[in-house]
Amino acid sequence: xxxxxxxxxxxxxxxxxxxxxxxxxxxxxxxxxxxxxxxxxxxxxxxxxxxxxxxxxxxxxxxxxxxxxxxxxxxxxxxxxxxxxxxxxxxxxxxxxxxxxxxxxxxxxxxxxxxxxxxxxxxxxxxxx
Amino acid sequence: xxxxxxxxxxxxxxxxxxxxxxxxxxxxxxxxxxxxxxxxxxxxxxxxxxxxxxxxxxxxxxxxxxxxxxxxxxxxxxxxxxxxxxxxxxxxxxxxxxxxxxxxxxxxxxxxxxxxxxxxxxxxxxxxxxxxxxxxxxxxxxxxxxxxxxxxxxxxxxxxxxxxxxxxxxxxxxxxxxxxxxxxxxxxxxxxxxxxxxxxxxxxxxxxxxxxxxxxxxxxxxxxxxxxxxxxxxxxxxxxxxxxxxxxxxxxxxxxxxxxxxxxxxxxxxxxxxxxxxxxxxxxxxxxxxxxxxxxxxxxxxxxxxxxxxxxxxxxxxxxxxxxxxxxxxxxxxxxxxxxxxxxxxxxxxxxxxxxxxxxxxxxxxxxxxxxxxxxxxxxxxxxxxxxxxxxxxxxxxxxxxxxxxxxxxxxxxxxxxxxxxxxxxxxxxxxxxxxxxxxxxxxxxxxxxxxxxxxxxxxxxxxxxxxxxxxxxxxxxxxxxxxxxxxxxxxxxxxxxxxxxxxxxxxxxxxxxxxxxxxxxxxxxxxxxxxxxxxxxxxxxxxxxxxx
Amino acid sequence: xxxxxxxxxxxxxxxxxxxxxxxxxxxxxxxxxxxxxxxxxxxxxxxxxxxxxxxxxxxxxxxxxxxxxxxxxxxxxxxxxxxxxxxxxxxxxxxxxxxxxxxxxxxxxxxxxxxxxxxxxxxxxxxxxxxxxxxxxxxxxxxxxxxxxxxxxxxxxxxxxxxxxxxxxxxxxxxxxxxxxxxxxxxxxxxxxxxxxxxxxxxxxxxxxxxxxxxxxxxxxxxxxxxxxxxxxxxxxxxxxxxxxxxxxxxxxxxxxxxxxxxxxxxxxxxxxxxxxxxxxxxxxxxxxxxxxxxxxxxxxxxxxxxxxxxx
Numbered sequence: 001x002x003x004x005x006x007x008x009x010x011x012x013x014x015x016x017x018x019x020x021x022x023x024x025x026x027x028x029x030x031x032x033x034x035x036x037x038x039x040x041x042x043x044x045x046x047x048x049x050x051x052x053x054x055x056x057x058x059x060x061x062x063x064x065x066x067x068x069x070x071x072x073x074x075x076x077x078x079x080x081x082x083x084x085x086x087x088x089x090x091x092x093x094x095x096x097x098x099x100x101x102x103x104x105x106x107x108x109x110x111x112x113x114x115x116x117x118x119x120x121x122x123x124x125x126x127x128x129x
Numbered sequence: 130x131x132x133x134x135x136x137x138x139x140x141x142x143x144x145x146x147x148x149x150x151x152x153x154x155x156x157x158x159x160x161x162x163x164x165x166x167x168x169x170x171x172x173x174x175x176x177x178x179x180x181x182x183x184x185x186x187x188x189x190x191x192x193x194x195x196x197x198x199x200x201x202x203x204x205x206x207x208x209x210x211x212x213x214x215x216x217x218x219x220x221x222x223x224x225x226x227x228x229x230x231x232x233x234x235x236x237x238x239x240x241x242x243x244x245x246x247x248x249x250x251x252x253x254x255x256x257x258x259x260x261x262x263x264x265x266x267x268x269x270x271x272x273x274x275x276x277x278x279x280x281x282x283x284x285x286x287x288x289x290x291x292x293x294x295x296x297x298x299x300x301x302x303x304x305x306x307x308x309x310x311x312x313x314x315x316x317x318x319x320x321x322x323x324x325x326x327x328x329x330x331x332x333x334x335x336x337x338x339x340x341x342x343x344x345x346x347x348x349x350x351x352x353x354x355x356x357x358x359x360x361x362x363x364x365x366x367x368x369x370x371x372x373x374x375x376x377x378x379x380x381x382x383x384x385x386x387x388x389x390x391x392x393x394x395x396x397x398x399x400x401x402x403x404x405x406x407x408x409x410x411x412x413x414x415x416x417x418x419x420x421x422x423x424x425x426x427x428x429x430x431x432x433x434x435x436x437x438x439x440x441x442x443x444x445x446x447x448x449x450x451x452x453x454x455x456x457x458x459x460x461x462x463x464x465x466x467x468x469x470x471x472x473x474x475x476x477x478x479x480x481x482x483x484x485x486x487x488x489x490x491x492x493x494x495x496x497x498x499x500x501x502x503x504x505x506x507x508x509x510x511x512x513x514x515x516x517x518x519x520x521x522x523x524x525x526x527x528x529x530x531x532x533x534x535x536x537x538x539x540x541x542x543x544x545x546x547x548x549x550x551x552x553x554x555x556x557x558x559x560x561x562x563x564x565x566x567x568x569x570x571x572x573x574x575x576x577x578x579x580x581x582x583x584x585x586x587x588x589x590x591x592x593x594x595x596x597x598x599x600x601x602x603x604x605x606x607x608x609x610x611x612x613x614x615x616x617x618x619x620x621x622x623x624x625x626x627x628x629x630x631x632x633x634x635x636x637x638x639x640x641x642x643x644x645x646x647x648x649x650x651x652x653x654x655x656x657x658x659x660x661x662x663x664x665x666x667x668x669x670x671x672x673x674x675x676x677x678x
Numbered sequence: 679x680x681x682x683x684x685x686x687x688x689x690x691x692x693x694x695x696x697x698x699x700x701x702x703x704x705x706x707x708x709x710x711x712x713x714x715x716x717x718x719x720x721x722x723x724x725x726x727x728x729x730x731x732x733x734x735x736x737x738x739x740x741x742x743x744x745x746x747x748x749x750x751x752x753x754x755x756x757x758x759x760x761x762x763x764x765x766x767x768x769x770x771x772x773x774x775x776x777x778x779x780x781x782x783x784x785x786x787x788x789x790x791x792x793x794x795x796x797x798x799x800x801x802x803x804x805x806x807x808x809x810x811x812x813x814x815x816x817x818x819x820x821x822x823x824x825x826x827x828x829x830x831x832x833x834x835x836x837x838x839x840x841x842x843x844x845x846x847x848x849x850x851x852x853x854x855x856x857x858x859x860x861x862x863x864x865x866x867x868x869x870x871x872x873x874x875x876x877x878x879x880x881x882x883x884x885x886x887x888x889x890x891x892x893x894x895x896x897x898x899x900x901x902x903x904x905x906x907x908x909x910x911x912x913x914x915x916x917x918x919x920x921x922x923x924x925x926x927x928x929x930x931x932x933x934x935x936x937x938x939x940x941x942x943x944x945x946x947x948x949x950x951x952x953x954x955x956x957x958x959x960x961x962x963x964x965x966x967x968x969x970x971x972x973x974x975x976x977x978x979x980x981x982x983x984x985x986x987x988x989x990x
Contacts, residue, residue, distance in 0.1 A: 016366075081691060
């Protein structure tokens with residue numbers, strides 16, 4: 001029996017965790033196994049937790065504007081640790097102009113404010129490896 | 130008119146309506162009743178007990194006798210980004226355009242006590258506010274702004290003592306003495322633990338720093354509001370209106386208790402406590418919330434703490450329109466939302482107001498969008514008539530009933546938190562966080578099921594182009610700040626820095642000492658914020674959050 | 679097998695993937711377990727259980743740090759219940775252990791019960807063996823002590839610790855019935871709360887009444903895990919229990935019993951699956967059921983018949 005495991009994490013110093021927590025609960029209610037890691041994490045901590053729990057998905061949330069630095073760094077570290085098949089998604093206050101750059105850096109999808117949680121569930125189900 | 134007659138009329142009305150309406154539209158945010166009448170106030174509605182007069186206990190109708198007939202609220206726009214130089218320009222612009230007070234937004238490293246060069250600051254420097262690493266930055270931030278002429282609010286909590294010390298030091302250099310300084314520091318650590326996340330130290334040393342500030346300011350900076358007990362972020366995290374005021378007043382109770390325990394007389398400091406509310410979308414519910422909160426706080430101060438001075442019982446409040454209600458979709462609609470939220474805050478009787486800009490669901494606001502937000506306040510003030518008379522909704526059957534309901538719900542929560550052992554204990558147990566999260570999840574599910582409509586998000590959506598002209602803070606700010614710190618460390622008297630930091634460290638270890646003078650000495654010697662907070666981190670340790678889902 | 683070689687060479691990725699293989703019952707799981715088995719049996723296994731909200735994960739976090747101070751490597755298996763409604767789960771232990779990620783001498787794995795507690799017991803046991811083969815000196819298995827099956831998971835440990843907190847009121851009765859008798863040691867966490875002394879006395883009294891504790895009297899420690907207070911004493915107690923088990927030869931007995939239990943469970947599982955596949959799920963069996971319903975035949979000889987065929 002293989003269940004989808006999702007790590008929901010907040011890199012950087014931003015403490016706004018309303019979105020991350022709502023998403024974590026919604027993913028649980030959609031049948032995923034969710035590991036919520038709390039706020040103020042370094043990309044290294046996130047990548048190492050993803051490794052130890054061998055998650056299928058890493059969902060990053062950030063509202064402070066530091067996404068262009070921190071999201072790609074998580075992807076890079078996951079690869080360094082040999083986690084090549086993890087689906088990385090992001091959400092938060094992210095201007096449209098930044099999305100192509102984030103996707104090029106390995107973020108599979110970016111969910112901006114107002115996205116229903118069901119869209120995130122559907123995206124994971126369609127794209128998880 | 131006798132109640133029986135009203136009752137008979139009401140019953141007939143309801144029967145007619147029920148017959149005409151096949152199905153009532155059900156939405157999550159509807160008021161419980163279709164129509165409110167004098168019956169909702171009760172036959173024995175006591176005007177003097179429930180409402181009284183403006184400037185009189187229990188302050189339901191407002192804290193000042195004249196309210197906006199005397200002068201408008203302070204139009205205080207929260208601003209700050211990138212470097213001190215950039216933010217200084219924005220402050221001067223706002224003051225030149227009719228803004229009547231400053232409100233400083235600091236970046237996250239500044240709010241959490243890290244220098245811009247700290248590894249934890251990576252990617253965050255200058256992003257959500259201005260980067261301040263030392264007194265040198267603070268001097269630039271207020272360059273050309275006379276600090277005895279302006280009131281300044283600073284959104285700073287865990288390191289509030291350090292930033293306040295920097296402000297006092299800048300004033301000294303301008304030749305302005307501390308007793309002339311007016312403004313506010315947020316300084317509310319409990320809601321950081323519960324909802325906002327920019328904590329540094331554990332509760333005990335944090336509460337000590339707060340009471341140290343109360344004491345220091347009561348003697349040296351008497352016009353300063355030493356705390357802004359904030360419901361804003363609790364609401365942003367997803368709470369209801371009742372939870373917002375209940376959890377915040379419970380925090381307020383904890384601060385008053387801590388100060389009394391530290392030996393302060395309640396009337397010596399309570400007059401400088403201020404509050405911070407959110408102006409959310411439901412206009413009438415918000416108005417009722419403001420009114421209820423004043424009544425609850427007045428009773429708490431009088432009955433629970435035996436305050437004697439009228440000022441100690443007044444809930445004075447700064448307000449910000451709800452950032453979480455701004456939509457990324459069709460951002461121009463946000464102008465309308467902010468106007469309605471402004472109306473709510475004004476009819477609620479706020480003392481100062483920040484209005485959000487239309488583009489803030491996407492990025493920090495541009496000068497153009499900030500101008501619209503400021504103009505919104507001016508239109509409400511000068512054109513709408515909402516500020517023409519005091520507490521214009523007082524006596525509305527609905528608003529009075531709602532005020533009573535919110536007050537009752539708030540007391541219920543305060544009682545529950547008392548039973549747990551007070552706000553710090555309720556936060557340590559995760560109770561307050563859990564209540565907020567449950568409300569946030571319920572709200573989101575209502576939207577997803579269509580029980581709650583957000584225009585442009587789950588109804589009336591349309592295809593739109595990506596917005597242009599967003600403000601961007603580029604990554605070079607981190608490098609700029611790093612250069613500034615390096616230059617500072619080369620030119621300052623490093624022996625003096627070491628000496629002041631060592632004295633601060635020793636003072637931290639002795640609980641009976643007020644830390645403010647030591648922090649001020651280190652600031653004057655140009656110790657960086659990271660160095661000062663680093664010393665305190667060494668002695669106090671760091672807070673470990675209680676997170677549950 | 680490459681994954682086993684990598685695991686034995688301390689690849690954290692291999693360890694993680696191997697646990698996933700076991701957890702998800704991948705085809706290569708049995709082969710992995712077969713190959714690592716000779717490399718197991720070296721770690722000391724500690725089970726931690728207690729009611730929800732007792733602070734078990736915070737305590738586990740602090741114990742791991744204390745063991746690191748004593749130069750031991752630590753593996754942690756943290757188990758959370760799966761929601762019976764959605765099949766999803768919030769694995770909430772890791773959040774209290776995030777700063778352990780910086781330490782290469784620690785490996786934390788979260789597991790959900792996935793509605794099959796019997797199976798979980800085996801999967802958790804396999805995860806322990808994989809961490810054991812990887813070279814962890816101490817392995818902590820942490821689970822909420824709410825159901826008998828979850829208690830079974832920790833019971834397989836060398837040392838079992840029960841964590842309680844004051845102020846649970848009558849809940850102590852429930853714990854008394856369930857998990858109190860399995861504790862080799864007790865920890866009263868959040869011991870700065872009112873009721874700590876009373877709780878201590880209650881546990882003492884229960885231990886008095888329990889005749890099983892001959893030779894080893896379970897110590898009762900007090901901790902405030904969130905502040906890191908009392909942790910050294912708990913580790914000292916665990917080490918004392920370990921020494922007692924070793925000196926009396928009981929460690930060998932426990933481990934023998936554990937292997938016996940595991941193999942019994944594996945056998946039962948295998949037989950159940952075989953019967954399910956080859957008997958229960960067949961059309962013939964359906965026919966038999968109908969005939970029993972019509973009272974043409976009776977179940978007792980049907981069972982004799984099937985067992986005779988299956989276990990010949």
